[in-house]
Amino acid sequence: MDTLSELQQESVRKMSDERLRNNLTRAGSPPTAVNALDRAPLLSAWAELIATGRDKPVDLQNANATLTLVDPELERRRFEFEERKWAEEFQLEAEKI
Numbered sequence: 001m002d003t004l005s006e007l008q009q010e011s012v013r014k015m016s017d018e019r020l021r022n023n024l025t026r027a028g029s030p031p032t033a034v035n036a037l038d039r040a041p042l043l044s045a046w047a048e049l050i051a052t053g054r055d056k057p058v059d060l061q062n063a064n065a066t067l068t069l070v071d072p073e074l075e076r077r078r079f080e081f082e083e084r085k086w087a088e089e090f091q092l093e094a095e096k097i
Helices: 006-014 017-026 031-035 039-052 060-066 072-096
Strands: none
Touching: 006 039, 017 031, 017 039
């Protein structure tokens, strides 16, 4: 909060808890984590986002292009599937020849 200008600090302090939660959620913070925060951590989290310039809403349509959340187990299974598929295709091509 100290890194913000006086005007920004005053603006953040005037925000309601609900508005802080909405702003943090729109900026990309997980809603479950945001809902668990009390006033002081909400103020601190929002001030940090403003200070770093990440206080703009995240466009969820384009978020997948820039931010992808990957489940390692799912990726491993997908890779194994692709590997089996490739091996089967290779074997079919070899049998044709």
